[in-house]
Amino acid sequence: MTKPHRLKVCIILALCCPVVCFSNQVQELKTGDVRDGNRSIPVHLIDLYDEDGFVIRPGDEPMMPFSLRQTCQKCHNWEKIRTGWHFNAAAPEVPAGRRGEPWILVDEQTASQIPVSYRPWPGSFTPDQIGLTPWEFLQAFGRHSPGGGIGEMEESLSPEHYLRWMISGKLEINCLSCHDAEPEHDQAQYGVQISHQNFRWAAAATSGFATVAGSAKEMPDTYDIYSGFLLDEPDLIPPSVSYDKTRFDPAGKAFFDIVRRIPNERCYFCHSTKKIGRNESMKWHENEDVHLAARMACIDCHRNGIDHNMVRGYEEEFEDLDNPGISFLSCRGCHLHADSDGAPKAGRLGAPLARHDGLPSVHLEKLSCTACHSGPWPSSKTVSVKTSRAHALGTYNVNKSNLARPHIYSPVFIKQENGKIAPHRLFWPAFWGIVNGENVTPVALGKIKAIANFDRVSDSTAADHWPELTPDIIVRTLSAMTVSVAIKGTPVYASGGRLYRLSDSEQLTSEEHPDAGPYYWPLAHDVRPAAQSLGIRGCKDCHDIGAPFYFSTVAVDSPLETSQPSSRQMIEFQDLDEAYVKAFALSFLFRPWLKLLIVASTVTVCVVLVHYGFKGLDNLLRTLSGKNGPTKR
Amino acid sequence: MYSTISLITLVGTVAGIALHFYLSGSAAGAQSWFAGVTEGTLRKLIYFVMLFSFAVLTVTGLYPSLAKGQSMSGYLLMVHATFAPVFAVSLMLVTLMFAHVHKFDPDDWRLRTGSQRKPSEKLTSPKDPNLGVKIWFWLMILFSVPVLLSVLLGMYPITSMTENEFLLQVHKYCALPLVACTVVHAYWMFISRSR
Numbered sequence: 001m002t003k004p005h006r007l008k009v010c011i012i013l014a015l016c017c018p019v020v021c022f023s024n025q026v027q028e029l030k031t032g033d034v035r036d037g038n039r040s041i042p043v044h045l046i047d048l049y050d051e052d053g054f055v056i057r058p059g060d061e062p063m064m065p066f067s068l069r070q071t072c073q074k075c076h077n078w079e080k081i082r083t084g085w086h087f088n089a090a091a092p093e094v095p096a097g098r099r100g101e102p103w104i105l106v107d108e109q110t111a112s113q114i115p116v117s118y119r120p121w122p123g124s125f126t127p128d129q130i131g132l133t134p135w136e137f138l139q140a141f142g143r144h145s146p147g148g149g150i151g152e153m154e155e156s157l158s159p160e161h162y163l164r165w166m167i168s169g170k171l172e173i174n175c176l177s178c179h180d181a182e183p184e185h186d187q188a189q190y191g192v193q194i195s196h197q198n199f200r201w202a203a204a205a206t207s208g209f210a211t212v213a214g215s216a217k218e219m220p221d222t223y224d225i226y227s228g229f230l231l232d233e234p235d236l237i238p239p240s241v242s243y244d245k246t247r248f249d250p251a252g253k254a255f256f257d258i259v260r261r262i263p264n265e266r267c268y269f270c271h272s273t274k275k276i277g278r279n280e281s282m283k284w285h286e287n288e289d290v291h292l293a294a295r296m297a298c299i300d301c302h303r304n305g306i307d308h309n310m311v312r313g314y315e316e317e318f319e320d321l322d323n324p325g326i327s328f329l330s331c332r333g334c335h336l337h338a339d340s341d342g343a344p345k346a347g348r349l350g351a352p353l354a355r356h357d358g359l360p361s362v363h364l365e366k367l368s369c370t371a372c373h374s375g376p377w378p379s380s381k382t383v384s385v386k387t388s389r390a391h392a393l394g395t396y397n398v399n400k401s402n403l404a405r406p407h408i409y410s411p412v413f414i415k416q417e418n419g420k421i422a423p424h425r426l427f428w429p430a431f432w433g434i435v436n437g438e439n440v441t442p443v444a445l446g447k448i449k450a451i452a453n454f455d456r457v458s459d460s461t462a463a464d465h466w467p468e469l470t471p472d473i474i475v476r477t478l479s480a481m482t483v484s485v486a487i488k489g490t491p492v493y494a495s496g497g498r499l500y501r502l503s504d505s506e507q508l509t510s511e512e513h514p515d516a517g518p519y520y521w522p523l524a525h526d527v528r529p530a531a532q533s534l535g536i537r538g539c540k541d542c543h544d545i546g547a548p549f550y551f552s553t554v555a556v557d558s559p560l561e562t563s564q565p566s567s568r569q570m571i572e573f574q575d576l577d578e579a580y581v582k583a584f585a586l587s588f589l590f591r592p593w594l595k596l597l598i599v600a601s602t603v604t605v606c607v608v609l610v611h612y613g614f615k616g617l618d619n620l621l622r623t624l625s626g627k628n629g630p631t632k633r
Numbered sequence: 634m635y636s637t638i639s640l641i642t643l644v645g646t647v648a649g650i651a652l653h654f655y656l657s658g659s660a661a662g663a664q665s666w667f668a669g670v671t672e673g674t675l676r677k678l679i680y681f682v683m684l685f686s687f688a689v690l691t692v693t694g695l696y697p698s699l700a701k702g703q704s705m706s707g708y709l710l711m712v713h714a715t716f717a718p719v720f721a722v723s724l725m726l727v728t729l730m731f732a733h734v735h736k737f738d739p740d741d742w743r744l745r746t747g748s749q750r751k752p753s754e755k756l757t758s759p760k761d762p763n764l765g766v767k768i769w770f771w772l773m774i775l776f777s778v779p780v781l782l783s784v785l786l787g788m789y790p791i792t793s794m795t796e797n798e799f800l801l802q803v804h805k806y807c808a809l810p811l812v813a814c815t816v817v818h819a820y821w822m823f824i825s826r827s828r
Contacts, residue, residue, distance in 0.1 A: 358790030361798050362704065584711060594718050595788055601721035602781045608728050609774055616737040 032075030033306045044256040045249065046071065051169065051200060057252045058245045062226065065204040065212070065241045066254075069152075069172045077306060078173075084308025087148035087173055089118040090134075096120050097312065097320045098416075101521045103141045104390045104406045104427065105130065107445050109454050111469045111495075111559040112431045113406045114442055115519040116141075118150070123429075123519040130431075131444025135161040138171055138199070143191030144270045144389045147203065148173035163221040169200025175258075176206055178266050182257040184208025187269045191395040198239045200225070209247040209254065214239040267298045272388045273410075273425075273525075275376060276402040289526040300349060301329055313524065315368070316418055331369035352530070359535065368422035368522075372534035375411040375423045375523050378548035381567075382409040382555060385425060405466070407557040413549060414520055414573040421574055426520040428496050428557045432477065433515075434489030440499065440515035443487065451484045452477040466559035471508050474560065478502050496558030496566075520573075543588045550574070550581050635805060636698045642809045643695070650820050676730050683723035684819055689716045691812055694805075721781060728774055735770040766821040773814035779807040 032042070048056040049070035056066055069078055081087075088094045099121035105114045116132065117124040127137045134156035142151065150156045151171025171194070177187060186206055193202035196215035204210040214237040216223075223238065247254050275286075287293065291301070304310040311317065311329045318327040327333060334351035346353055356363075376383050385408050392398050411423035431442040454473075474493050479502065481491035493500040494516035503509050534541045534549065542549040553567040571578050693713040697705045705713060783804040787797050 354794075356794035356797075357792065358788070359794050359797070360787070361794050361801075362706070364794070580708060580711075587711060587714060591788070594714070595785065597718040598721050598781055598785045601725040602778065602785060604725045605728050605774055605778060605781070608732050609771075609778065612732055612736050612771075619737055 028077055029080075029306065030073075030075050030077050033077055033080075041259055044258040045253045046074070046256065047252065048254050049074075051172075055252070056243075058243060058248050063241055063243070065201040065210070067172060067200075068175045068203050072175055080306055081308050082148055082152075082173060084304065085310045085312070086146050086308065090150045090153065094119075095320055097317060098314050099123070099521050100312075101387065101389060101425070102519065103137075105132070105140065105445075106405050108405075108467055110432060110445060110448055111467050112442075112445065113427065113429060114431045115427075115429055121521075123517070125442055130442045131446055133158050133161065135164065138194065139197070141389070142171060142194040142199075142202075143392060143395055145171075146174050146177040146270075147171045147190075151199065164197065164216075167219050167221070167223050167225060168197040168216045169225075171199040171202060174203040174206060176203060176256070177269075178262045179258045179260075180207065180256065180266070181259040181263055182208045185266075187266070188395050191392070196239070201239050201241055204241050207256075209244040210241050211243075212239065212241050213237060261297055262299050264292060264298050267302075268388075269394050270388050271298075272393055273523075274386045274393065276384045276386055287526070290529045291527060294350075296349065303329060314522070331373075335369075354530075366420060368416070368420045370422050370522065370524050370527075371413065371420075373530075374525060374527050377528070377532065378411060378413070378534070378552055380548055381553050382412055382426075384408065384555075385410045387425070390427075407555075409555055409557075410523060412520060412554050412573060413570055415575045416522065422522050424520040425523050426518045426554070428518050429516070430495040430559060431493075432481070433492050433494055434481075434487060435492055435499075435501070436489045440492060440494060440513065443481070443491075447486055448477075448481075451486065452480045469559040471560070474500055475502065475506070475508050478508075479506070493560075495560050496556045497568075498558075500560070539588055539591070543585045545582060545585050547585065550576075550585075636702060638806070639695050639809055640699060642813055646813045646816050650817065653820075654824065679723055679726045679730065680822075683720060683727050684815070686716045686720040686723055687812075687815055689713075690720055691808075694808060695812075717784070724774075724777055731770065732774075735767045737764075737767060763821075766818065769814050769818040769821060773811060773818050776807050776811040776814060779803055780811055783807070 048066040050056055050064035051067035051070060052064075053070050054064075056064060072078065083091070083094075096119040100117075100119075102115035102117040102121065102124045105116050106112070114130055115124040116127055116130065116137075118126060120126075127134070132140070134150040134153070135158065138145075138151055145151070148171070152173070157165050174190065176185060177190070185208055189205040189212070190202050193199070193205045193212055195217075197217040198205070198212060198215065200216075201212040205212040216239045218236050219238060220233075225239075243254075249255075292298075301313050302310050309321075311326050313330055315330050315332065317330070318324050328345060328348065334346065334348040335354045336346060384402070386393060386402075386404065387408065388394060390406055390408060391404055406427045408425050408427045410425040412426045413421050414424045414426075415421050432448045433440045433442045454477075478491045478493065478500070481487045482502065490501060494513070497512060497517050498510045499513040499516045500508055500510045530536070541547065545551075548570070550569075550571045552570045554570055554573070556566050556568060558566075569578075571581060690713055693709045693716075694705060697703045697709060783800040786792060787800045787804075792800060
């Protein structure tokens, strides 16, 4: 059946089929969503379908990439799945919950690094605010996404990129990103295909039995994916897919090695962190999270139902989501004694119960569990780290330089909204923006580049160095922004926690401003074993003059060389009285003496009590027996 | 609940003392027993140090609960921890110096119809406190033991956090009768007349 004929059939079927009530599709559970109780995994020897819903058979011309939406929704409720946490960032009705790691848009030319997120996390900016269309967002960050979300939303089809969307196709949810247990699964191919704008082919490219060639990016706007025929440019290679025919059985079905217990390596592709800098380590020096070393899987804690709303695992999550049923999926849920319905619930999955010998309970009110148990052991300076999503780890031709931007620091102990101090990862945004009232918002990078000339910025923008940004360049750029009709508001440059602006006399001034402050997000991994938790060596791990928990230095990252301090003390992020913390730490010097004095006093008092107690008892007994006469004075 | 109980304890203690003072008549002309029993500047000084440190501990310990409904923290906690060893040492010295004077003797147990000594009667010896003073003294010493022991055990990694929380409750709730006994004993020491 040729493609034009398929199109006609589609139109006819669409007109003849009854309209399916959309509201029922979300609630409807399909055969694969309801378990019969058998714990083995169904064998996924299934028909493949393309995005139009036509079955794929070896020998088809043209050969189309399989659509996981069409293929998987035969047995699974796709509409329910696409509401999951990994796919719902752009859905406005979804609670954002605790802030998390944003996407970081880095632009060397303008010396910018901007936290971007569709979720309204404080300190981040939406793609709209910085002039990123969904198309551009996917190009920049789709490499470390599982597809879906804006990749398949109708609202993403902006007029200026409409024809490109038609050629590239939608970036559907790639179920294989997580559920494919096949060793040949190559998630890095996802980023390659996205860079070629081969959205329709990206999921197939990651599988172990499909090979994708060509580039939708190079195709003209008039290219037709069904005909595959280019009129004037025979040298261009259109996107195409070929399958390993040996993976199809005689009935034309293909095998997917699908698992429920997702391998940790699937999660690691997007959620890896590498320590660099002073504590740069070789892989074989590092130890995994203690839970994974105990043969647990990520999904043992980060669970979900068919709705794919993965549990993030922080303490207040069940309150944020109004779902008390997930309260057991947290540190406390497994490690601290908690009864429910009259039955003990702690110790789940063999979790050791946390006795916390000698630890006053006030610590659990002031600190998160991760403060003592997660991340690198605090040292005199924070450690630099690279993350999968910020630094494109795991992709082909990744920049492996230890100084590649953005520069992220960890652990930084910060007081959260819930009042507890927890370790975070932190970076210092840098961007050109405008002040409207009290808020600062970035100006779109394209707009900035059109207004100001950044040619003088050093070309030595090897990705491990900031470009050379002098005060003169900032003054010149801010002046250009001031006179530009495209800029409404006071132009500023935010960097290193400070806001730079021009005074009335065209002098560069700076001030600390919350909107120029660092962006930070809590870390929970890697969890260290109990023998490496803070406090294991006594109270002085934290309550000591100079203890890293309070007094470690946090680097301030900025492209601008100024006289401002290039570091800050950890305690500045904790909303604590530094004098009190130091005085309290000092008191621990005398704690052994305190113990000694109380021991001496208690022993003495007890001895006296016992001594005179027996004497008094003796007198009482004598009196009762009538052997005591009047006391002689 | 703790703030309610502590409020009741404080109010009850003060009310009892006030009532007793009113009913026992004017103290004019009566020699304070304290002046007699605490011979020597050192003994007086130690007793006052104990009372003062105990007052600081009481205020720092009860104020957050009564005034704010919160646990003790911050600078109050540091002051509390600073005066704790002072109280412990002074209490130990007071125990050693005053125990013999407060020991019970057969006269304390003898029940004589119509001739039972009354607090208003003069003591034949200024070194002979009445039974009430002795009882309050030994109760004060008795309640100080769990108060000291509970905080001492909590400073070593031998009890779990749950057990530590129990020790904290012991410390808080045993401190209340300690407050009452100390205040009443001090009242008897300074106000009550000699036999």
